[in-house]
Amino acid sequence: MTGTDEPRPMNELLLTPDQIRDAAARMAEILVGYESSLEERPVLPELDRTALRRILDEPWPEQGRPIATLFDEFEALIVPNSAHIAHPRYLAYVLASPHGLSPFAEALSAALNQSASIWTLSPAANAIEQTVLRWLAELFGFPSDAIGHITSGGSMANLVALQAARDRKLGADARAKGLQGGHAPFRVYTSTEVHGSVDKAISMLGLGTDHLQRIAVDDAFRIRVDLLAEQIQLDRAAGFEPMCVVASAGTVTTGAFDPLPELAALCSREGLWLHVDGAYGALGVLCSRISPRLAGVEHADSIALDPHKLLFNSLEAGCVLIRDREQARQSFGQTSSYIARNTDPDLIDFTDYGPQLSRSIKAFKVWWGIRAFGRGAYQRTLDRLLDLAHSMGEAVEAHPSLELLAPVTFTAVCFRHRGLDEAGNAALLRALLDSGIAYLGPARVQGAAGLRACFTNLRTTDADIDTVLAAVTRIGDELASG
Template sequence: MPKLDPSSDEFRAAGHRLVDWIADYLDGVDRYEVLSRVKPGDIESRFAAAPGAKGKPYDALIAEFESKIVPGVTHWNHPAFFAYFSITGSQAGILAELLTAALNANGMLWKTSPSLTELEIVTLRWLRESLGLPNGLFGIINDTASINSFLALAAARDALGLDIRARGMTGRDLPPLKVYCSEHAHSSIEKGALALGFGADDVVQIPSDDAYRMKADALESAIARDRAAGALPCAVVATLGTTSTASVDPLPAIGAIARRQNLWVHVDAAYAGSATIEPSFRWLWKGIEHADSIVVNPHKWLFTPIDCSVLYTRKPAVLRNAFSLTETPAYLTMTDTAEINYMDYGLQLGRRFRALKLWMVMEHYGTERLCAVIRDHVGYAQQLAGELSKREDIELLAPQSFSVVVFRRIIRRDREVDEEGSERTTTELLERMNGSGRIFVSHTRLRGRFGIRVAIGNGATEWKHVARVLEFL
């Protein structure tokens, strides 16, 4: 029988060609339109109904990739991609992904790939120290903050001592379990809670102040109200760097309330947490001693290709109790209890070698270079906010925070803001910007006001790219 890959010669030639293509792409990504112009179904229609029986050479597949797939790509690696928290890659991360695919290791157990497990331990210790997080945290890498927040809420539920692991949540006389978060918390908090059996009504959104930060007094009132109604408060989520405005919830006050009320504190620092590799931003961690779990996404602002999200917890035994198998199958049983088997700390059995790309990014660039780029991004956001604030027809909808700026164009009639007209002209501005191909921004709505959101985070971004925002005004 023939081997699947009879020779490495074609592979070697294709690999060289692809590395050249990637290098050229990264060097010239600015020549592409940031946002793809294809319509739904356009890309699908370019492909045959079924794959060929005989197969194709790599050269033909690379040509099809360029002609059929690239036209439908929105270029997240573009230096003028400002629409979302930038999932920006890097040369080091790309090379690591190549090695990850080559090794094809599964890190479910220590023995299935010791290097995978132990490099994850080492890299997460480095990351914790580089970000200025406290000692004594257990870390694990998963795909996204959505999964890590789900795991944290599962641990919070387990910590209540209701024996949910053995007895479940149905057919029992349980009180409603409550999770508290800001009205500006990420949607994954509600999704995770729903998947864990919390009702949508049990995810309590706490109002925010004028800077879009959770009101601690409103949190305390909500907890008291729920207890009086017979509910059982379970967890509170503090967001350090909200999606719309990068606002920072008051963790010291939230944490103090949670400690008095015996609630699990989950800190969502998926975006802004990476900024603390720069020491001047470590004020973000004020009150972090209250946190039971913390999520940070290196794929958001540490130039590590998606996906790479880190969950830290000071209570790994609780996390393990929530997810380790009640009766481990014989083929997964380990005899050395000193080994860390990451399958016991989450849903996944199969685990990619995600630590390799984070290790390579940190080692290749070094903390000084990473700090410098993050400082530049924050500086660009400050400069953009300053330029926008000089204009009478522009209103900043939130204080500039980290690398996020939110604004709208306003129309006044008799010195009063015409809200309907302002939304219409801001929408037109957004469509013109994104339709140009030169820039991609997103939108949000704050206190009912429609605004344009600029989030800077690409490793190749310079001020000239950010200044394109001003060219459309």
């Protein structure tokens, strides 16, 4: 791949211009080939254990190898042993297929390698991240002086927001004394449908998951605000200090939206931080069929959302928005003798508003996607995904062997095979994955276990739904008949 007359690069870890051109051409070829072969691939590969063993056992090589062989290996070993998240019948979890500019944005970000920590290390990236944050904040009616940053994902966004919530309750001593300043134990409130990342955040923040109060939900899987209000009073009477309510905008299993206006009113009365975990559903705000469910979000103290979900960016791109910029700075701001700071009228040091110092320019792919495709493309895509979920829901309801576990209200369809018990439905899911036809996830709804299809995929069609349901019913019927 190396041009013979080319000057050597400055360092042997760098590429010559010809090597760069060859690598880029090869990458383009791989991308085109991958796109056109997706449908023929099994969604989940039949693992080539020998190939994986070779990767696992390889010692650190003494000598380099021709770059072309790495690309060969990528095609021959890596792609066939990967889960094909972009496959039209990949419908598991809440993991979107990335928009078409993601690989290019990632590559160019890597070339610039800006550290989105202090603005002097990343001036243009800084402006881009601020702009993306402004656009996102505007979607939720957040004030122009709200702060946030692009995170690795919703889990980190929840953690960052809950740290700001905790520190506000701890007061001025939060950084110095932490939880050891003699406060009454804090309580955090959420619904039984909460995502596990909130548990993790609570334990990482030293609050203790025993102090995460999971309030029952109504028939639509929305938190019961009456029970929440009662629990807060009970906890106060028992000597606890209520700290925060974590509402869900799109619960992970069924996609339910908690009643934000009532929660905002309650939090305001009780002096509690309202955090909205919108990792799955907050970006539904772009779609007129969903946006009314986000009414009230403008009163939240913080929001977690995930551009790597419903804005279809490659991993990773989450986002946290915090209304109180000063609180975020108190939680995370830090000066160090080994980092020079310059103030600027337009640019900011993101490291003051989150836990990381070095950070990649995750905002770049989000910015490019929004500007390349425009708002309408995202709105139409979300509409389409809702349509797909509804038509799968109708097909499940119409099928004698299948039963919906919850009404379809967002992009998730939870269902079970009627002829199989819990273990049988789990076996059905395993067999479906083994077949390579489709990748769905598990679901447990009000105690009943089944399967879950989540529509966050740019390539899924109605025909794919027919294929998925034909496979599910065939496998399920076979299992049911022993």
